[in-house]
Amino acid sequence: MTIDRAEPVLDTSPLAGLKYECLPGCGLCCYAEPLVVPAEQRSLLQIVPEAEFRSRGGFEFLRSYPDGGACQLLAGQRCTAHPVRPGPCREFPLFGYVGTRLQAVAVLSCPGVDLAFLERYGGPATADPPHGLDPELSALRSRISYRVNRRLEASRRRRRRICRDLEIDGRWVDESEVRRQLQSRLLLPEDGDFPPPSPPSRGDGLDLLPLVFDGRAGPLAFAAGSGGWELLELRPRGGVATSLGVALPPDRLPPLSDEARRVLSGYLRYWLERDQLFGVVHLGMTEDSGGDVTDCVAGELRRIGALAVSRAYVLARLSRGTDGPISRTDLHQGIRATDQDLLDREGWGTRL
Numbered sequence: 001m002t003i004d005r006a007e008p009v010l011d012t013s014p015l016a017g018l019k020y021e022c023l024p025g026c027g028l029c030c031y032a033e034p035l036v037v038p039a040e041q042r043s044l045l046q047i048v049p050e051a052e053f054r055s056r057g058g059f060e061f062l063r064s065y066p067d068g069g070a071c072q073l074l075a076g077q078r079c080t081a082h083p084v085r086p087g088p089c090r091e092f093p094l095f096g097y098v099g100t101r102l103q104a105v106a107v108l109s110c111p112g113v114d115l116a117f118l119e120r121y122g123g124p125a126t127a128d129p130p131h132g133l134d135p136e137l138s139a140l141r142s143r144i145s146y147r148v149n150r151r152l153e154a155s156r157r158r159r160r161r162i163c164r165d166l167e168i169d170g171r172w173v174d175e176s177e178v179r180r181q182l183q184s185r186l187l188l189p190e191d192g193d194f195p196p197p198s199p200p201s202r203g204d205g206l207d208l209l210p211l212v213f214d215g216r217a218g219p220l221a222f223a224a225g226s227g228g229w230e231l232l233e234l235r236p237r238g239g240v241a242t243s244l245g246v247a248l249p250p251d252r253l254p255p256l257s258d259e260a261r262r263v264l265s266g267y268l269r270y271w272l273e274r275d276q277l278f279g280v281v282h283l284g285m286t287e288d289s290g291g292d293v294t295d296c297v298a299g300e301l302r303r304i305g306a307l308a309v310s311r312a313y314v315l316a317r318l319s320r321g322t323d324g325p326i327s328r329t330d331l332h333q334g335i336r337a338t339d340q341d342l343l344d345r346e347g348w349g350t351r352l
């Protein structure tokens with residue numbers, strides 16, 4: 001088979017109108033074990049000779065502190081190896097997805113991403129370029145070569161196989177048609193989408209819990225247990241600093257302010273533009289028997305909405321003591337607590 005030697009184009013359309021500025025003292029993205037390529041490993045060891053790595057699946061990762069702690073190079077909310085930090089740290093909050101095309105999306109869990117763009121998402125098209133993301137975009141682009149074409153072709157093959165099976169069952173609808181049909185609908189969760197699935201429990205490992213930055217020394221984490229969802233503050237060196245209490249997630253759609261409804265609707269439209277959504281939904285459809293692709297994508301968007309609203313609800317009650325409708329700010333926090341989690345799911349495409 002001949003390899004196409006032209007470099008694939010990076011689709012950046014989902015980033016239109018988005019503004020970003022890294023928040024001093026945050027460090028949320030450092031609660032991770034970044035992938036390190038050999039050249040980066042050598043540079044890191046020159047600056048931090050005691051740096052430790054973990055091998056997984058043939059790749060090397062910078063070790064984090066155990067029990068949900070941050071990367072070992074984070075000290076006082078700052079990276080001690082900033083000039084030679086690995087590729088994923090340079091690119092964050094961007095995420096490259098290899099599907100039928102190569103697409104850049106922003107991880108909305110990053111509090112440096114201004115979520116104001118969601119309120120006009122899906123409205124009159126904006127051609128505004130993203131603001132503040134030039135270094136991250138150029139770091140992402142530096143990894144693109146013609147070799148990515150092999151991975152694109154592998155993703156397209158996986159999609160074609162699923163498409164064939166779903167066509168036989170009369171369930172296939174092409175992505176462009178699904179987007180066309182759903183863009184004009186109000187995409188909000190319904191009462192039946194609540195309560196959403198619980199987060200993992202403390203016993204599953206603190207590093208699996210959904211995180212959100214809340215201005216504290218360590219991130220907040222959701223854990224299931226103690227009769228509801230528990231909100232924990234984690235320590236940078238690992239372990240739980242304190243528990244902020246337990247609350248039940250809502251069992252139906254709770255009241256939302258008008259602004260919060262606009263944000264939620266924009267968030268779900270943003271998801272509709274992410275190619276990864278289709279990778280996840282198509283794969284899930286191979287194991288269930290209900291509805292065509294449009295129905296399944298609509299159902300998945302409602303479930304995403306229910307999760308973001310529920311996390312906003314529990315966060316607002318436990319960390320801010322709010323009892324009224326979910327506000328725009330609450331919903332921003334719910335989206336931040338949800339987005340990274342959902343981007344880690346398996347589909348027929350892969351992360352760049």
Ligand code: SF4
Pocket residue numbers: 021022023026027028029030092093109110111112113
């Ligand atoms: S999560 Fe975002 S704002 Fe926070 S340190 Fe990382 S890039 Fe900066």
Ligand code: SF4
Pocket residue numbers: 029030031032034062071072073074075078079080081082085086089
């Ligand atoms: S290498 Fe630096 S930027 Fe990357 S996760 Fe570790 S502390 Fe954060």
